[in-house]
Amino acid sequence: MTADHRLAPSSRTGEPRTGLRADPPGDSPDVLAPASASASASASAPARRRTAYGKETWGEIAFLLLDLPAALVGFVYAVTTVSVGAALSVTVIGLPLLAAGLAGVRGIGRSERARARRLLDLDVAEPSRLPRAGGALPWLWTRLTDPVAWRTQLYGLIRLPWGVFAFSVTLVSLVALWPVLPFIARGLAAADRAMVRGLLSPSDELERRIVELESDRGVVVDTAAADLRRIERDLHDGAQARLVALAMGLGLAKEKLHEDPEAAAAMVAEAHGEVKLALQELRDLARGIHPAVLTDRGLDAALSSLAGRCTVPVAVSVDLGERPAEAIEGIAYFTVSELLQNVSKHARARTASVEVWRTEDRLLLQVRDDGRGGARLDGSGTGLAGLAERLGAVDGLLVVDSPEGGPTTITAELPWRARPA
Secondary structure (H helix, E strand, C coil): CCCCEEECCCHHHCCCCCCEEECCCCCCCEEECCHHHHHHHHHHCCCCCCCCCCHHHHHHHHHHHHHHHHHHHHHHHHHHHHHHHHHCCCCCCHHHHHHHHHHHHHHHHHHHHHHHHHHHCCCCCCCCCCCCCCCHHHHHHHHHCCHHHHHHHHHHHHHHHHHHHHHHHHHHHHHHCHHHHHHHHHHHHHHHHHHHHHHHCCCCHHHHHHHHHHHHHHHHHHHHHHHHHHHHHHHHHHHHHHHHHHHHHHHHHHHHCCCCHHHHHHHHHHHHHHHHHHHHHHHHHHHHHCCHHHHHHCHHHHHHHHHHHCCCCEEEEEECCCCECHHHHHHHHHHHHHHHHHHHHHHCCCCEEEEEEEECCEEEEEEEECCCCCCCCCCCCCCHHHHHHHHHCCCCEEEEECCCCCCEEEEEEEECCECCC
């Protein structure tokens, strides 16, 4: 699923619910896709115009001039570690030396990817770390069968002749072929980019998926920690403070019970009001964790309850033959909750609508309003960037279509998982 696609509008707008469709050129909405879509999105983006001796050109020239020393280091390391390890493989220390050399070459690959990112503006994902092996033999086997390390060794071997060639041509062009230097540097840097992508990038789709999931795991952990801090803060500043005041008030009322019964009765009445407020705050807090109406009656009733608390009239349509898994249902509920809060706070809308439906193995949510528009994923105050990041952590997708003047259509897509029987 790539960022150059958008979710189709619902049938309320007159088009069939068919999932994804291609956008016409020049009319794509604001999209945040999962990490796996970033490469295709950048590839499909229009190339920026660059000047002959701009920042990009000087970065490429610097990269090409550094090719020779970097290639010498990589070549010497590769030849030394492979030849020594292979020659001593008949002894006890040969394979451990080779494994140690393969473990170390990952550092060379990491530095080359960093150099390409810095000077060539090349976005290359870092390969996933090797799993921790318990024991000497598993560690040895994991290192000897590491495809990332072997490709980096190959990169070091073939880079020396290319590094000598690229360094020589660039140095000569820098001195004698100044007018055509930008074009020469661009051509040579294109070959460098191809080698970095081909030999130093994650090995395959599975490897890229592992990298993506590692990033998403960090987002999920950070979100969970933020939620726990919010719950702790709400309990401390809300219900706990009221319960402390309640205990103090009841203590004072107990002391005045015999001396001044009327004052004690008034204090008990005040404490009764504090109890009601504390209970209401606890209910609100529980609703923020997981609302009871969602557990008992599903998305239709829960979203209708959200719509009733919105400051503008909201039409709710839920077209689901069955309930999704609890985790997906909860994410869908809180996604719509946050989007409706944005409608109340920022949109200046007169009406809004919420639609939920399923298309094959995806759950789709669409929130529309007739407000002023102008919502952006990178806009401040709306929380859309954080919402899109949280959706991306579960393989979700957020599409924002909000031209200035409105209307605004925000569509979220989640993976469908059926509720266990």
